[in-house]
Amino acid sequence: MQQSPGVKVTASAPCSSANLGSGFDNLAIALDAFHDRITVVDHDGFSIIGDGVPSDPERNTAGLAALKLIDDFDLSRDLEIRIEKGVPKGLGLGSSGASAAAAVKALDEYFDLGLSQDEMISYAMIGEIASSGSPHPDNVSASISGGLVLVTRDGGLRASKINISGDYRFLIAIPDVITENKTRAARQMLPPSISLESYSRSIGRVASLIAGFMSGNRDLIRAGMNDDVVEPSRISLFPYYHKMKRMALANEAVGVAVSGAGPSILMVCDDMTEVSPIIEGTHAIFAEYGISGRIIEAKVSGGAYVEGSPVSD
Numbered sequence: 076m077q078q079s080p081g082v083k084v085t086a087s088a089p090c091s092s093a094n095l096g097s098g099f100d101n102l103a104i105a106l107d108a109f110h111d112r113i114t115v116v117d118h119d120g121f122s123i124i125g126d127g128v129p130s131d132p133e134r135n136t137a138g139l140a141a142l143k144l145i146d147d148f149d150l151s152r153d154l155e156i157r158i159e160k161g162v163p164k165g166l167g168l169g170s171s172g173a174s175a176a177a178a179v180k181a182l183d184e185y186f187d188l189g190l191s192q193d194e195m196i197s198y199a200m201i202g203e204i205a206s207s208g209s210p211h212p213d214n215v216s217a218s219i220s221g222g223l224v225l226v227t228r229d230g231g232l233r234a235s236k237i238n239i240s241g242d243y244r245f246l247i248a249i250p251d252v253i254t255e256n257k258t259r260a261a262r263q264m265l266p267p268s269i270s271l272e273s274y275s276r277s278i279g280r281v282a283s284l285i286a287g288f289m290s291g292n293r294d295l296i297r298a299g300m301n302d303d304v305v306e307p308s309r310i311s312l313f314p315y316y317h318k319m320k321r322m323a324l325a326n327e328a329v330g331v332a333v334s335g336a337g338p339s340i341l342m343v344c345d346d347m348t349e350v351s352p353i354i355e356g357t358h359a360i361f362a363e364y365g366i367s368g369r370i371i372e373a374k375v376s377g378g379a380y381v382e383g384s385p386v387s388d
């Protein structure tokens with residue numbers, strides 16, 4: 076299939092926070108703090124451009140996802156992928172996933188493929204291999220579908236949106252710490268196996284988390300935003316985490332977890348949460364650890380959309 080010269084499609088995808096404590100590789104939430112934009116335009120040959128992004132598709136999440144899609148559908152490679160990064164890289168905010176999600180969304184429109192949401196996620200997650208070495212689907216699921224998403228892989232990938240009862244805001248503590256190939260390194264820190272006791276506790280927590288968001292029960296959410304498998308194995312990437320979590324919970328944050336593979340920390344807030352002391356406490360803890368950083372507020376975001384089209388939520 077070949078588009079006529081001059082055709083140009085731009086898609087935007089939000090950042091996301093994966094895991095939420097107990098939901099490693101299965102849960103993520105789309106947040107409106109940052110977005111990536113991808114423009115696909117006809118071009119002589121395949122090209123990737125953008126400030127500070129690799130032009131080699133094997134090293135670029137948008138490019139790798141795009142090539143897989145193009146090859147599977149036997150589409151023309153004569154196009155340019157223009158990447159505008161709005162999601163900061165390497166901070167646990169689903170930056171690689173947002174680019175891959177926006178690329179697949181834009182290509183779906185550009186070639187008029189009519190892909191289902193789960194098909195788009197399946198292609199976008201291939202892009203994650205370029206960044207982390209693993210096609211983990213959580214961040215791309217949230218970036219494509221929006222909201223809080225559970226992604227399962229029994230009998231094919233399936234992303235299911237979890238209805239959220241209640242009005243939650245999110246604080247994201249973002250340190251100015253960049254680790255090269257962070258997600259790849261963080262995945263190599265994971266334990267190869269876990270005990271039956273940890274397995275059982277993790278199941279209980281993830282069930283509690285989902286039930287809590289669906290029913291609006293903050294105690295269940297809080298209980299679910301805990302993990303003693305993945306977060307502890309990576310603690311060297313975010314040594315301030317436990318102190319920050321204690322401080323935020325003492326100020327009535329609903330729950331606190333490492334955002335994705337870190338080093339950012341996600342805090343869920345409701346109308347009981349004392350936001351100002353948490354912001355002050357976060358700055359103080361970063362300073363104590365000799366780190367500069369910021370804390371930003373976000374809301375749940377809708378999913379990736381083609382600019383000029385109605386937003387899908």
Ligand code: HSE
Pocket residue numbers: 093094099100101167169211213214258261262335336
């Ligand atoms: N679930 C992934 C991980 C998210 O924790 O490695 C990475 O953003």
